[in-house]
Amino acid sequence: MSAPLWPAPTVTEPVRASVHLPGSKSVTNRALLLAALADGPGAVRRALRSRDADLMVEALRALGATMTPSNESASGVDWAITPGPVAGGARIDVGLAGTVMRFVPPMAALSDGTVFFDGDPHARKRPMGTILGALRDLGAEVAGDALPFTVRGPLTGGEVTLDASGSSQFLSGLLLTAARFEKGLTVRHVGPPIPSQPHIRMTVQMLRAFGVRVDDTEPDVWRVEPGPISAGDFTVEPDLSNAAPFLCAAMVAGGTVTIPGWPAETTQPGDQLRHLLAGMGASVESTPAGLALTGTGRITGIEADLRDVAELTPTIAALAALADSPSRIGGVAHIRGHETDRLAALVAEINGLGGDANETEDGLEIRPRPLTGGVFHTYDDHRMATAGAVIGLAVPGVEVENIATTGKTLPEFASMWADMLDGAR
Numbered sequence: 001m002s003a004p005l006w007p008a009p010t011v012t013e014p015v016r017a018s019v020h021l022p023g024s025k026s027v028t029n030r031a032l033l034l035a036a037l038a039d040g041p042g043a044v045r046r047a048l049r050s051r052d053a054d055l056m057v058e059a060l061r062a063l064g065a066t067m068t069p070s071n072e073s074a075s076g077v078d079w080a081i082t083p084g085p086v087a088g089g090a091r092i093d094v095g096l097a098g099t100v101m102r103f104v105p106p107m108a109a110l111s112d113g114t115v116f117f118d119g120d121p122h123a124r125k126r127p128m129g130t131i132l133g134a135l136r137d138l139g140a141e142v143a144g145d146a147l148p149f150t151v152r153g154p155l156t157g158g159e160v161t162l163d164a165s166g167s168s169q170f171l172s173g174l175l176l177t178a179a180r181f182e183k184g185l186t187v188r189h190v191g192p193p194i195p196s197q198p199h200i201r202m203t204v205q206m207l208r209a210f211g212v213r214v215d216d217t218e219p220d221v222w223r224v225e226p227g228p229i230s231a232g233d234f235t236v237e238p239d240l241s242n243a244a245p246f247l248c249a250a251m252v253a254g255g256t257v258t259i260p261g262w263p264a265e266t267t268q269p270g271d272q273l274r275h276l277l278a279g280m281g282a283s284v285e286s287t288p289a290g291l292a293l294t295g296t297g298r299i300t301g302i303e304a305d306l307r308d309v310a311e312l313t314p315t316i317a318a319l320a321a322l323a324d325s326p327s328r329i330g331g332v333a334h335i336r337g338h339e340t341d342r343l344a345a346l347v348a349e350i351n352g353l354g355g356d357a358n359e360t361e362d363g364l365e366i367r368p369r370p371l372t373g374g375v376f377h378t379y380d381d382h383r384m385a386t387a388g389a390v391i392g393l394a395v396p397g398v399e400v401e402n403i404a405t406t407g408k409t410l411p412e413f414a415s416m417w418a419d420m421l422d423g424a425r
């Protein structure tokens with residue numbers, strides 16, 4: 001059965017909207033895991049409710065934590081979390097969530113029982129070998145080099161060397177549980193640069209917020225001291241990567257989109273949107289109501305290395321396909337291992353609408369060419385779906401396949417999009 005098609009709304013008038021975004025996926029899934037490993041009951045507030053976050057909650061429950069929701073609303077959910085001894089024997093569904101497949105196995109290795117992991121069909125293709133190899137080097141019994149696999153501890157920690165150039169999540173995953181290893185952990189990265197560095201800073205900063213001592217003073221070396229993870233009360237920031245398509249709407253249609261609650265300081269890579277989108281023609285300012293982006297409907301192409309902000313690539317590529325000058329995006333070879341091969345998918349779908357894009361060794365080249373309507377395939381990738389919605393704003397007749405795939409990180413995307421555009425059509 002083919003997936004349903006969503007007729008992407010086209011705009012004819014400038015947009016004027018304020019868009020409240022729920023919590024960051026990356027912050028939510030780190031906070032939930034740290035709270036489940038802490039030394040007593042704690043709370044994670046305004047946590048994202050989405051497929052990836054729900055998979056994390058179920059994984060933590062399966063490993064022995066008690067997770068109780070309250071105050072559920074459009075801005076998220078508050079979790080009361082009581083850690084338990086990490087239990088073996090669990091079967092964990094990681095879905096297509098990188099944060100679940102890379103962050104939970106080191107926690108599972110605290111148990112001396114076998115824990116089984118599997119996920120969506122495409123999840124079996126996402127790279128796992130680096131982190132599973134590191135767990136093996138540290139003494140865990142690991143069967144498999146990709147999903148499905150089993151992990152059995154306990155491991156006591158120590159030192160490990162790995163090449164995290166394929167995903168920053170290999171490193172973040174090890175660091176998040178490391179304080180609970182008897183000897184702590186020293187991780188040394190050897191290889192090409194690690195992508196998504198802000199996500200590593202997010203890991204280190206959140207570990208410190210939970211009372212863990214981390215030394216990151218030496219380049220490419222991280223030392224986590226053994227000790228308790230302190231229970232506390234943690235509030236999640238809005239998801240700035242999911243702000244991307246909404247901010248882009250003001251660039252495509254003209255007008256202003258405001259995102260309330262944009263943090264003054266943050267480790268989220270989405271914060272870079274302020275500079276990236278300004279470089280493509282927007283004016284961006286902090287206002288008392290939030291971050292406000294004003295666009296003119298004209299988009300300038302971009303030459304950018306997106307290694308640090310790799311998850312923004314699909315949205316930037318969508319804008320580039322609507323720009324009036326060529327774009328060149330580099331530094332993102334590793335996103336071939338994201339929810340889908342994003343470089344291949346973006347080229348296929350932009351060109352499928354009559355565009356002019358090609359892959360390079362580590363990115364994309366996109367040249368201006370008028371686009372026409374058609375089906376925008378999404379490959380179960382939430383960011384492909386939102387990229388299709390951005391293109392559809394300017395191109396009549398774009399139909400986005402399986403818009404429900406946005407539920408990975410933003411289940412309300414379609415209704416939020418419609419609300420934002422109310423009055424602009």
Ligand SMILES: O=C(O)C1=C[C@@H](OP(=O)(O)O)[C@@H](O)[C@H](O)C1
Binds near residue numbers: 025026099166167172
């Ligand atoms: O740690 C995280 O929360 C993430 C790290 C990044 O992964 P990569 O380093 O694989 O790009 C990012 O793209 C992903 O969306 C979320």
Ligand SMILES: C=C(OP(=O)(O)O)C(=O)O
Binds near residue numbers: 339
């Ligand atoms: C790469 C992404 O997700 P994941 O956490 O599944 O790696 C993403 O959200 O763009």
